[in-house]
Amino acid sequence: MPPNANWASADRELVITRLYDAPARLLFQAWSKPEHLLKWFGPVGWPLSLCEVDFRTGGRWRMAMTGPSGQQSTPFGGTYLEIVPDRKIVFDNAFEDNPPKKMIMTIIFEEKDGRTTLTWHTLFMSPAMKDEYVGMGIEPGANSGLDQLADVVAALKAAA
Numbered sequence: 001m002p003p004n005a006n007w008a009s010a011d012r013e014l015v016i017t018r019l020y021d022a023p024a025r026l027l028f029q030a031w032s033k034p035e036h037l038l039k040w041f042g043p044v045g046w047p048l049s050l051c052e053v054d055f056r057t058g059g060r061w062r063m064a065m066t067g068p069s070g071q072q073s074t075p076f077g078g079t080y081l082e083i084v085p086d087r088k089i090v091f092d093n094a095f096e097d098n099p100p101k102k103m104i105m106t107i108i109f110e111e112k113d114g115r116t117t118l119t120w121h122t123l124f125m126s127p128a129m130k131d132e133y134v135g136m137g138i139e140p141g142a143n144s145g146l147d148q149l150a151d152v153v154a155a156l157k158a159a160a
Contacts, residue, residue: 011127012102013139018146022153024086024109024116026160030152037063040124040148043141050075057083058157061091078102088113101129117147 020027030036034051041048042065049072062077078092087109088118094102108119120142124130 012130014122014124014134016131016139016142016146018118018150020116020118020121020150020153021114022116022157023114024111026153026156027109027116027118027149028086028089029156030149036152036156040152041145043137044148046073046141052077054080055083056080061113101125101145103129103133106137120146 001011001126023063029053030040032053032055034053037053038048038051041063046065048063049066050062052060052108056058057080059080060077061080062075064075065073065074075096076093077096078094080089080091081104082088082090088105089107092099092102104123106119106121106123108121110117110119122138124133134153
């Protein structure tokens with residue numbers, strides 16, 4: 001686990017916290033625009049091959065990844081439940097082949113002195129669902145994506 005990452009878990013939740021040397025508006029931009037999501041979302045070796053984003057409260061999003069040997073993941077997505085520019089994004093998320101198995105993700109951006117703490121909170125429907133996703137590798141996958149997010153945000157910062 002990277003030194004600036006912290007995972008905490010309760011029966012139904014996982015929380016990851018990362019500190020980025022960039023303003024919140026750049027992190028928010030990287031989470032809200034498909035051209036940026038395509039560069040970082042998902043683990044290394046599993047790039048997004050589908051990225052549809054209607055970024056507004058009530059808007060839908062849909063993604064799929066392609067693995068190293070060309071296998072396509074089951075598409076997943078959901079609805080944006082709350083958006084506070086440069087501060088918070090809340091959305092639900094489920095695989096299309098199992099829509100009742102939904103999780104709620106809350107992304108918080110807290111900026112101080114030009115640096116931003118990102119907190120990614122995932123609430124699962126049950127402890128068993130959380131255990132299933134942990135077993136599928138959600139923790140290393142999320143950390144890999146967040147490592148790539150750092151590169152995207154650094155490029156956005158350099159271009160600003």
